[in-house]
Amino acid sequence: MAFLSEDLFEKFRTLVYEASGISFTETNRAVLESRVKDRLRTRGISTPEEYYREVSSSEEELREFLDVVTTNLTRFFRNQGHWETFRHAVIPDLVERKRAQGVRSLLVWSAGCSTGEEPYTIAMVLSEHLPPGFSFLVVGSDISLSSLLVAKEGFYTDARVEGVPEHYLAKYFEKKENGYRVRDELRTRVQFDYHNLKHQSDLRDVDVVFCRNVLIYFDEAAQKATIQGLWNVMAPYSYLFIGHSESLFGMNTGFEFVKTEWGTVYRKNVTQ
Template sequence: MSDFLHDNDFERFRNLIYDESGIHFSTTNRSILESRLKERLKRSGLDSIDDYFQLIRRNEEELKILLDSVTTNLTRFFRNTAHFQTFEHFVIPDLLEYKRARGDRKLRIWSAGCSTGEEPYTIAMILREILPADFSFEIVASDISLKSVMIGKEGYYSDNRMNGVPPGYLAKYFTRMEGGYQVSDEIKQHIRFDYHNLKNDSGLRNLDIVFCRNVLIYFDEAAQKAVVNRFWDTLAGYAYLYIGHSESLFGMGTSFEFVKTDWACVYRKKV
């Protein structure tokens, strides 16, 4: 047992974080929560862990900061190439055929858990390359980390964050800046960044694709199912869901159809 975070303290912080976000801390990753709490306690100038617990109960902004600090914002451009190959060669052609037959010429996409924005920018660059001239698109990019959302909205990335961006894309969609690159307005115009907690309904509807990769792993089974059911509600009658390659909907009893392509696996809503 830690001298800093006693078992009863761990339980009440873990329960509060779960209730507010769906993020589940097991005993094996207790040390991560403890280190984040130590940092917040120091920055808040408080003397005890109980004082900090009372603070986040009454101060919504401090609660958001804590939730931000316990998430892992690991991402990069074109992360998991197979997913984007599936996107380019299977998902988009399939959706274009479906939507064209119904006179709909707009793709609506949500990057849920977008971290610092590399994922939605990757999606936007691919679509600028492959979409026919008579189609348009819009992307909503959201995360529980307000700090990450602001980085994404700014669209500036240091040199060491640019690994994986094809040279052609780099030349076409970025401007060289001191120490890094700035995403072009041509790409930024398609994306709206927003703070969102997946515990809540986003209010989005009739989406064609939801990307939520490597986020469900932070939730327990009940929270995972609740989030996936909300994704179902946000999607149009024929649409796609991307989750992380190590994540699965198996055993959840959802109505999503498992689709195996030549590149990667995705889930499809078909009603």
């Protein structure tokens, strides 16, 4: 017998969807039910009916609930093809365009950054491959406050830094007991902030957006709204990275699909 009645499951999934755009169906119902159980134990509440009354009437508890609902799977240098594309195709193109405009800075947004591995990877690659005289800022955002606290601290266990090339590890991390901490020189170039992708970001003229493995949790309507929100903050001829299992196929977005020898990316085509 299901932990949540059909009526209560519908209420919880509607609450989550309206607050975040994250869509739960029968396929991933068990995940939602397990997260409700977690909050019942944490809050000392005996029934899901009672918890629904609380979470639907308290903004603070809703934020906590969305935090535990969010799946925070990430790692440094995840999907090597994307990083090779970023290094060999995206950065050179942006540098050339910026020089033509007399600009020497880049703004990159890691949307759905989880515990920070992706934005720190972005910062390391930019530090290594931007030409002298160029500066950058990486903004990482997420709906999970607990993940953002980890990201801001910048400390990762030995297991979490597996996959970081040795020269990056030596240059950008300090060895600590049981792990590594991102050096201050890199941390100052990465900012973290809470952001719900259901709402419009205050960022403007973003040169590159990484929004990987986020759209898979949204239904079609929420996906389209999210992509439009990203488009609105991106600069002309900027780039969008999404997950390998995600696609903009069939969406009327204005983004053009760019295939490189290392991987694929989307570019904001302002002529459309």
